[in-house]
Amino acid sequence: MMSPLAIAISTCPNDTFTFHGLMSGAIPTGDVRMDYHLADVQELNEGVKERRFEVAKVSFRAALAFSNDYYVLPVGAALGFGNGPLLLSRDVGRFPGPGDRVLCPGSATTADLLFRMFHGESGAKVEQVLFSEIMPALRAGEADFGVCIHEGRFTYREEGLALVEDLGKRWEEDTECPLPLGGLVAAKSLGEPLLAKLVDWIRASLDLARRDPAAAMPTMRRYAQSLSDDVIRAHVDLYVNDSTRDLGSSGREALRVFAERARTVGEPCADSLVVFTPR
Missing domain, CATH: 3.40.190.10 (Periplasmic binding protein-like II)
Known part of the structure; x- marks a missing residue:
C-alpha cells in the first residue's frame, strides 16, 4: 500500500466544505490514504515551497513559483467575483x-x-x-x-x-476577469492516473456538500475559529461556486491574466500556471 498522500488545506469554511466528504470518509478512495493538514494560508504556501505537501490549497500568487513542479487542479479553486481582499x-x-x-x-x-x-x-x-x-x-x-x-x-x-x-x-x-485568489495544486510527480482520481474524488466531495450543506456544517464548525453559523454559511456562499467545481475557460483566462499582471510588477515567477486536464 502506498504512503498516505499529504494533503493540506486551510481552515476556512470553503475548503472544509469542499473536503467534507473526503475528510468524513463518505467519499471512498480505495487503497489511497490521505493525511490531512489544516493551516493558515501562509503556512500552506511555505509548505509547498518546501515540498512538504503533495496536494495543497495555496494562493495563486504563490502557485506562480511552483508551476514547474505542481499542476493547478481544475477543482477546488476560489475565484473572486466581488469577494477579493x-x-x-x-x-x-x-x-x-x-x-x-x-x-x-x-x-x-x-x-x-x-x-x-x-x-x-x-x-x-x-x-x-x-x-x-x-x-x-x-x-x-x-x-x-x-x-x-x-x-x-x-x-x-x-x-x-x-x-x-x-x-x-x-x-x-x-x-474584466475574476480574481484568482487560491487554488489546489498537486505535485506532477504523482502521475496522471492518480491526479485524475484526485480530481474526481475532490469533485465528488464538493458535490456531496452542495447537495446537503447542513451535513458539512460540523466539519466546517470544527475548524472555523469561532465563527457563527451565519458567517460560515455566508463564507461558503461567497467563495464556493461553479468555478470551484471546474475552473472552465474563464478561470483559465483569469490565471493567464494574473500571471501576466504579476510579471508587470516584477514578480519573479514562471511564465504560466498549468491546469491539469484529465484525459
Whole structure:
C-alpha cells in the first residue's frame, strides 16, 4: 500500500466544505490514504515551497513559483467575483501614504500582490502577519491599514473598521476577469492516473456538500475559529461556486491574466500556471 498522500488545506469554511466528504470518509478512495493538514494560508504556501505537501490549497500568487513542479487542479479553486481582499483602516477618507504601516497576510499571498499592484508607489511600509492578527492590530491602533482576507469581509464592521478599497473589485474592473485568489495544486510527480482520481474524488466531495450543506456544517464548525453559523454559511456562499467545481475557460483566462499582471510588477515567477486536464 502506498504512503498516505499529504494533503493540506486551510481552515476556512470553503475548503472544509469542499473536503467534507473526503475528510468524513463518505467519499471512498480505495487503497489511497490521505493525511490531512489544516493551516493558515501562509503556512500552506511555505509548505509547498518546501515540498512538504503533495496536494495543497495555496494562493495563486504563490502557485506562480511552483508551476514547474505542481499542476493547478481544475477543482477546488476560489475565484473572486466581488469577494477579493479588502483594504481596511480605522479611519475613512484617505489612502495609504508615506510612513503608514500596512499589514498584509503573507508575502506569498494574492492579497499582498494586489496591494503592490495598486498601492506599490504609496511609500507605505508593508509588514507581513497572520491574517487573523490584522483586524485586532488595526482596532488597537497598532497599524494604519490592513489587507483583510477570508471571513474579515463579513466581520470588519463589527470590529469598528472602515473599508478603504475593495482590491478584488478594482482587479475585476481593470481586467474584466475574476480574481484568482487560491487554488489546489498537486505535485506532477504523482502521475496522471492518480491526479485524475484526485480530481474526481475532490469533485465528488464538493458535490456531496452542495447537495446537503447542513451535513458539512460540523466539519466546517470544527475548524472555523469561532465563527457563527451565519458567517460560515455566508463564507461558503461567497467563495464556493461553479468555478470551484471546474475552473472552465474563464478561470483559465483569469490565471493567464494574473500571471501576466504579476510579471508587470516584477514578480519573479514562471511564465504560466498549468491546469491539469484529465484525459
